[in-house]
Amino acid sequence: GMTTPDGYLKRIRELCTRHGILLIFDEVITGFGRVGNAFASQRFDVQPDMITAAKGITNGCVPMGVVIASDDVHEAFVQGPDNAIDLFHGYTYSGHPLACAAAIATLDTYAEENLFDKAIELGDYWQEGIHSLKGLPNVIDIRNYGLIGAIELAPRPGAPGTRAYDAFTRAFHEGNLLTRVTGDVIALSPPLILEKSHIDRIFQTLADTLRATA
Incomplete structure (x- = not known):
């Protein structure tokens, strides 16, 4: 995106x-x-x-x-x-x-439940969380709007898409976090019922995952 x-x-x-x-x-x-x-x-x-x-x-x-x-x-x-x-x-x-x-x-x-207001209420906190990943290994771009986010990773030479896929599987199996990937981009679109504690967990898990994914 x-x-x-x-x-x-x-x-x-x-x-x-x-x-x-x-x-x-x-x-x-x-x-x-x-x-x-x-x-x-x-x-x-x-x-x-x-x-x-x-x-x-x-x-x-x-x-x-x-x-x-x-x-x-x-x-x-x-x-x-x-x-x-x-x-x-x-x-x-x-x-x-x-x-x-x-x-x-x-x-x-x-x-x-006024769920459409969530993206307004939590937008700044979400943005702060996703941009906390800046500078981690292989992160080359971060984009966000509302409660949507994308973390683009540098592709592995000769094997595009594999780095993000490995991060996807590691986050799921080791961190109980389900994301999705397209190419070497980790795409995020969380449920509207999330709270700040969920945002903290999402980006802490992703930070750990990115550090562990070569």
Whole structure:
């Protein structure tokens, strides 16, 4: 992942509008409170034409995907004859009642426990924690926004991706910490119920892991 300069996404919005290009935000990771709003597009004050979302709508416990479209995009699909299907996008498990029940319960919990505020309340503490890893062996870059973080490691010569993978497995087996990796980047997106003590444990475990991973 990467962070963007201030105003970058608004400029992209302007260019897409000017040239008639649809702007689509993938908010599978950033959606549902991860950056302090329901969606990152709200945090950046940019309205895309479409938003894709998934895991966060059901707390990841039942598979469900979501596409949110603007009125203009919606209207483009409902101009056909009355006997035609407006959006031929149905599948065997579309609108599954179990997934819908999980989504409703999850959205209720977000509201009842004010979980979207977590990224605002803990954002500075999270940032301090992740940047405490600066200077540890093989760490070449650290990026964060809201309750999202990425630690980029220097690749091993001739074996890219193996260093981060080894750190991933060591953190899991020796530190009881589950992260994810993409290439040589350790990616973090913790649950919204975390507290400061959890943040301390996450980054202490990662510090120990990075020191032990050659």
